[in-house]
Amino acid sequence: MKTKRSLSRDRLKRIALKTIFTTIISVLAITMITPFIWMLSASMKLPLDVMKLPIEWIPKYFYPDNYMKVWNIGGKSARNYHFGLAYWNSIKIAVINLCGSVLTSTLAGYAFAKIKFRGRDILFLLYLATMMIPSQVTLIPKFVMFNSMGITGTHLTLILPGLITITGTFLMRQYFMQIPDELRESARVDGANEFLIWSRIMVPIAKPNMASLAMVVFLWNWNSYLEPLVFLSDWRLYTIPIALTNFIEESVTEYNLIMAAASSALIPAFLVFLLGQKFLVRGLVAGAVKG
Amino acid sequence: MKFKLSRQARIDLTGYAFILPNIIGVCLFTLFPMIFSLITSFTDWDYTKGLGNWNFIGLSNFIDMWTDEWFTSSLTNTMMFAVGVVPITIFLALVLSVLIDKYCVAKLPIRLALFIPYISNIVAVAIVWVMMYSPWGPFTQLVKVLGVEDPPQWLGSTTWALPALMLMTVWSGVGYANLIYTAAIQGLPQDVYEAADIDGAGEITKFFKLTIHFLSPTTFFLVITTFITSFQIFAPIQIMTRGGPGTATNVLVYYIYTSAFTFYRMGYASAMSWILFIILFAITIIQWYGQKKWVNY
Numbered sequence: 153m154k155t156k157r158s159l160s161r162d163r164l165k166r167i168a169l170k171t172i173f174t175t176i177i178s179v180l181a182i183t184m185i186t187p188f189i190w191m192l193s194a195s196m197k198l199p200l201d202v203m204k205l206p207i208e209w210i211p212k213y214f215y216p217d218n219y220m221k222v223w224n225i226g227g228k229s230a231r232n233y234h235f236g237l238a239y240w241n242s243i244k245i246a247v248i249n250l251c252g253s254v255l256t257s258t259l260a261g262y263a264f265a266k267i268k269f270r271g272r273d274i275l276f277l278l279y280l281a282t283m284m285i286p287s288q289v290t291l292i293p294k295f296v297m298f299n300s301m302g303i304t305g306t307h308l309t310l311i312l313p314g315l316i317t318i319t320g321t322f323l324m325r326q327y328f329m330q331i332p333d334e335l336r337e338s339a340r341v342d343g344a345n346e347f348l349i350w351s352r353i354m355v356p357i358a359k360p361n362m363a364s365l366a367m368v369v370f371l372w373n374w375n376s377y378l379e380p381l382v383f384l385s386d387w388r389l390y391t392i393p394i395a396l397t398n399f400i401e402e403s404v405t406e407y408n409l410i411m412a413a414a415s416s417a418l419i420p421a422f423l424v425f426l427l428g429q430k431f432l433v434r435g436l437v438a439g440a441v442k443g
Numbered sequence: 444m445k446f447k448l449s450r451q452a453r454i455d456l457t458g459y460a461f462i463l464p465n466i467i468g469v470c471l472f473t474l475f476p477m478i479f480s481l482i483t484s485f486t487d488w489d490y491t492k493g494l495g496n497w498n499f500i501g502l503s504n505f506i507d508m509w510t511d512e513w514f515t516s517s518l519t520n521t522m523m524f525a526v527g528v529v530p531i532t533i534f535l536a537l538v539l540s541v542l543i544d545k546y547c548v549a550k551l552p553i554r555l556a557l558f559i560p561y562i563s564n565i566v567a568v569a570i571v572w573v574m575m576y577s578p579w580g581p582f583t584q585l586v587k588v589l590g591v592e593d594p595p596q597w598l599g600s601t602t603w604a605l606p607a608l609m610l611m612t613v614w615s616g617v618g619y620a621n622l623i624y625t626a627a628i629q630g631l632p633q634d635v636y637e638a639a640d641i642d643g644a645g646e647i648t649k650f651f652k653l654t655i656h657f658l659s660p661t662t663f664f665l666v667i668t669t670f671i672t673s674f675q676i677f678a679p680i681q682i683m684t685r686g687g688p689g690t691a692t693n694v695l696v697y698y699i700y701t702s703a704f705t706f707y708r709m710g711y712a713s714a715m716s717w718i719l720f721i722i723l724f725a726i727t728i729i730q731w732y733g734q735k736k737w738v739n740y
Contacts (some may be wrong), residue, residue: 181557187614210623260461263457263461269455284727289713290472291477292716294472316472321465352564375564375565377566411574418564421564429558
């Protein structure tokens with residue numbers, strides 16, 4: 153039997169452990185975001201202050217002009233980096249691909265889970281097998297194909313393949329598998345056809361999952377690098393990652409500007425992902441737990 | 444003319460209509476490119492000579508690459524990179540997720556802080572880390588504070604460039620693994636832990652005897668996915684080191700990229716991309732069979 157005294161000792165021990173670990177892990181968590189804190193601080197500095205030692209975490213002189221230069225506001229910059237245009241391109245592609253792939257994945261995921269058409273299971277197996285193919289294998293043929301289609305250097309090279317995702321179809325299928333058949337059967341009895349069942353019953357209940365998939369697809373598109381690097385050549389069409397690399401090539405020594413550009417690329421995306429973190433986390437975890 | 448489809452035929456038609464966009468997409472952007480890539484991997488195709496202007500050279504690409512120092516070094520580097528990154532990332536994430544779940548207050552902000560690097564644009568992250576590793580950057584300064592008087596030029600040193608990239612990759616991947624573990628921890632069977640409490644098992648015993656055991660399917664999943672993603676590392680290399688200094692950080696995907704799009708050796712690059720596929724496939728298969736030994740469902 154535990155006495156009252158040892159119980160309170162247990163509690164004390166727990167509180168002590170909690171304090172110690174929370175402190176240690178918080179320090180670690182802060183270390184994890186140090187690069188971003190430093191980036192923000194450097195983006196506000198005068199060029200030479202970036203390299204000053206010891207590091208000034210809070211700049212002595214705030215110099216928000218860096219951002220004005222990067223974004224070409226108020227004509228302060230010697231040249232225009234067209235950052236706004238890159239932002240628009242990235243958003244455009246990500247949103248189109250998000251809408252397209254959520255739609256196609258929800259359609260196909262539903263069919264693979266619920267409609268008993270002939271050849272379904274073998275087709276799905278083949279479909280899963282293509283997930284094993286690394287994107288580097290298909291990159292060169294796609295480059296050649298887009299060239300002969302005459303769409304190299306346009307956004308279609310990123311949008312057309314981005315309208316479907318195999319992972320997304322897989323996730324949606326896993327979701328629809330759990331939905332009881334009775335729901336579908338009762339609608340059939342009422343005379344609804346398959347498309348009506350899909351659009352009126354299945355899509356509404358799958359909305360949270362579609363939102364999760366949308367967040368994940370947005371993340372992939374927003375951060376995609378190799379494909380736009382290979383397929384885009386005109387600066388007017390650059391996405392954020394490509395515009396950034398281009399930016400550092402052009403302003404090698406202006407570290408404060410580079411950091412302002414990096415911050416500009418990161419911070420709005422952070423906000424989007426933090427606002428949607430519930431859905432994003434669900435989408436990322438869904439693939440793992442079922443897989 | 445009016446004819447009636449059988450019930451099954453109608454179901455087939457509806458089913459295929461639903462998956463049509465996906466099938467077209469997969470055929471056009473995965474299946475067809477796959478076949479094309481397989482064909483070109485047996486040719487000496489130079490892109491500048493134009494489409495179809497190639498000679499079939501059998502397995503030459505697949506044989507010659509093993510005497511190509513750039514290729515063999517890229518393979519060793521990629522291997523070393525993955526073998527370093529995978530266990531560290533997963534071990535860190537496992538320990539962190541258990542500790543956070545058990546002992547931390549303010550769990551959500553901590554998890555988010557760990558997770559932020561994962562969702563960050565890799566190009567921006569790579570640029571920030573170039574600065575981190577510069578002589579006046581915070582990382583070098585931290586190492587100095589820790590007592591190293593003359594820290595190396597991390598990215599400019601043949602010894603340190605690859606470990607520096609590994610550190611950055613662990614940093615950006617640990618949040619994802621932590622997230623997956625956290626989700627798995629929520630599903631741990633509480634009754635088993637209560638039984639262990641009654642038997643007087645300590646926290647450390649419970650971690651090694653129970654938690655690791657119950658989380659093994661998650662570990663298995665993470666080992667495969669982390670291995671695959673670290674084997675395909677490209678953007679940080681392209682931005683931070685360009686494969687250098689020398690061949691110190693020349694990795695497989697970077698070499699495939701330069702072969703194809705700098706030197707236009709499409710045949711050779713295709714062959715190497717198939718080697719990449721074979722390695723990833725083999726590793727998945729090995730781990731799949733190996734899991735039977737150590738994964739407990």
